[in-house]
Amino acid sequence: MGGYDLIKEGGGILNDRKRYGLALKVALYVEGNFSKKITLKSLSIQFCTNRTTLSSSFRERYKVSVYKYLTKVRMDYARAKLVSNDFIGMDELAESSGYSDRNNFSTAFKRENGVCPISYMKLCNNIVDIK
Structure with a gap:
């Protein structure tokens, strides 16, 4: 079975790689843009796919x-900020999170x-303080 057959059949290794790549791209996007409003709709537009494929991948x-x-x-970021020396206030923390x-x-x-x-x-x- 050649590469063309995998593409033609719409499954197999190529489809798995694309789905894995999509999931990785979404995760990286979320990590770099968590302070923005992110929805499944906005992600599906960003990555030129539909919500179902994005979610399942x-x-x-x-x-x-x-x-x-x-x-x-978002919570990892907020917890780190709450215990850091550069706590920015609750309103700013909410927005930046x-x-x-x-x-x-x-x-x-x-x-x-x-x-x-x-x-x-x-x-x-x-x-x-106990330490």
Whole structure:
């Protein structure tokens, strides 16, 4: 079976590589642009594909949805900022983390981390002070 046959049949190795490549490109885009508004629609336009292909390719590769991955990237950034010496304030942190306002950010943060952002910051600072 030649390369043409793989393309003609629409499956096989070539299709898997394209899907893997698409998922990787989406992940890199999310990591570099998490502070912007990102939707499946905007990603599908950005990568010239449909939402279903984008979602299934991403989930197949990373075992989570694009939305969950985006949330993880945003929360990793927020947690790092909360415990750093260059904390920028809650409104600025919400915006730089990709949330429209501090209430949406605080709700998402508590849902993902079990505590509100200020409690997380205080808890981490107490742990650091003990050392």
